[in-house]
Amino acid sequence: MLNSVTRMGELELIQQIRARVRTRRNSSLALGIGDDCAVLRPLRGHELLVTTDFSLEGKHFRRNWHPPRSVGHRALARGLSDLAAMGARPLAAFLSLALPREMAAKRAGRRWVEGFLSGLLNLADAHQVPLAGGDTSESPSGLVLADIVLVGSAPSGRSLRRSGGRPEDLIYVTGSLGGAAAELAALAQSARWPRAQGHPHLYPQPRVRVGMELVRRRLGAAAIDLSDGLSTDLHHLCAESGVGAEVCESSLPVSPEATLAQAIHGGEDYELLFAARPTVRMPRSIAGVPITAIGRLTRKRQVELVDENGKHRLLPPQGWEHFRSSL
Ligand code: ADP
Ligand code: MG
Numbered sequence: 217m218l219n220s221v222t223r224m225g226e227l228e229l230i231q232q233i234r235a236r237v238r239t240r241r242n243s244s245l246a247l248g249i250g251d252d253c254a255v256l257r258p259l260r261g262h263e264l265l266v267t268t269d270f271s272l273e274g275k276h277f278r279r280n281w282h283p284p285r286s287v288g289h290r291a292l293a294r295g296l297s298d299l300a301a302m303g304a305r306p307l308a309a310f311l312s313l314a315l316p317r318e319m320a321a322k323r324a325g326r327r328w329v330e331g332f333l334s335g336l337l338n339l340a341d342a343h344q345v346p347l348a349g350g351d352t353s354e355s356p357s358g359l360v361l362a363d364i365v366l367v368g369s370a371p372s373g374r375s376l377r378r379s380g381g382r383p384e385d386l387i388y389v390t391g392s393l394g395g396a397a398a399e400l401a402a403l404a405q406s407a408r409w410p411r412a413q414g415h416p417h418l419y420p421q422p423r424v425r426v427g428m429e430l431v432r433r434r435l436g437a438a439a440i441d442l443s444d445g446l447s448t449d450l451h452h453l454c455a456e457s458g459v460g461a462e463v464c465e466s467s468l469p470v471s472p473e474a475t476l477a478q479a480i481h482g483g484e485d486y487e488l489l490f491a492a493r494p495t496v497r498m499p500r501s502i503a504g505v506p507i508t509a510i511g512r513l514t515r516k517r518q519v520e521l522v523d524e525n526g527k528h529r530l531l532p533p534q535g536w537e538h539f540r541s542s543l
Pocket of ligand 2: 350351352
C-alpha cells in the first residue's frame with residue numbers, strides 16, 4: 217500500500233516533529249528519536265509503569281471544535297494523568313500519528329500539525345517528559361488518529377493502585393470538579409468556546425506532581441484519576457478495593473462555573489481521587505493544588521451521597537457517557 221509519495225510525506229513529518237523536539241533528555245532516557253528504538257534507563261530500585269491512550273477524531277475531539285493545540289495537549293494530558301494516578305514520574309512519551317493524506321499535502325493541514333505538536337510539546341516540557349519516539353502513517357479513513365504511550369517509573373512496590381483502599385479510609389480529591397463538563401456544555405450550546413478560566417476542558421492540568429508526592433510522602437493508599445467522572449471513577453476504586461463509600465455532598469469542591477451534577481458526573485476533569493488512612497495528616501494543598509476531603513470508604517458495598525440533612529441516597533455510576541453525548 218505504501219507508495220514513495222506517502223513515505224516522503226511521512227519522513228517530512230517525522231523531520232517536522234524531530235525539529236520541534238528539544239534534544240533535552242532526562243536522566244532516564246539514554247536514546248530518543250532517530251533510531252529503531254528508544255532506550256530507557258530507570259533508576260535502580262524503581263519499576264516501570266506504562267499506559268496508552270487513543271485520541272480519535274470524532275470520538276475524543278472534533279477538528280471543527282477543538283483548536284489543534286488543545287487536541288495535542290489533551291492527548292498527552294490523558295496519559296500523564298494515568299501516571300499521576302499511580303504516583304509515577306513520567307520518563308518518556310511516544311506518539312503514533314495517522315494523518316489524512318490531504319493534511320500532509322496542504323498548508324492548512326501542516327498548520328494543524330504544528331498546532332497539535334505545540335500543544336503536546338508545551339505540556340511535555342512543563343512536565344519534563346521527552347517525546348522519545350513514535351510512528352507516522354497516512355490515515356486512509358480521512359480522520360486524524362493519535363495514540364500516546366507514556367512510560368513512567370516509581371519506587372518498586374510503592375505505586376498507588378485502585379485496590380489499596382480499606383473501610384474507614386478518608387476520600388480526597390485534588391482541585392475542583394465539573395469545570396470540564398461545564399465548559400463543554402457551554403460550547404455545545406453556543407457553538408463557541410466560553411471564556412472559562414484556565415479552560416479545564418481544552419487544557420486540563422494532569423496532577424503529576426501531586427501523585428508523586430502522595431507516594432514520596434506515603435500519604436496515599438489508593439488512587440484513580442477522574443477521567444470518567446467522580447460517580448463512575450469512585451465506583452471503579454471501590455470495586456477494586458472491595459469496599460463502598462459515603463460522599464458528603466456539601467464537601468465537594470464544585471467549580472464556580474459548574475452545577476453539582478456536572479461535578480458529580482461530568483468527566484475529563486483529570487483531577488485525582490484518592491484514599492488515605494484516617495490517621496494520615498493530609499496537607500491542605502500539595503504542589504500548589506488544593507486537597508479536599510469528600511467522604512470515607514465503608515464496609516457496605518455501595519456508593520452513597522449524603523446531603524446536608526444527613527440523608528443518604530445511592531450514587532449510581534453516571535459519568536462520561538451520560539454527559540458527553542454532544543461530542
Ligand atoms: P521505523 O521504520 O523504524 O518505524 P520511522 O521512520 O517510523 O522508523 O521512525 C524514525 C524515527 O522517528 C524513530 O526513532 C521513531 O521513533 C521516530 N518517530 C516516527 N514517528 C514519530 C512520531 N509521530 N513522533 C515521534 N517520533 C516519531
Ligand atoms: Mg515507523
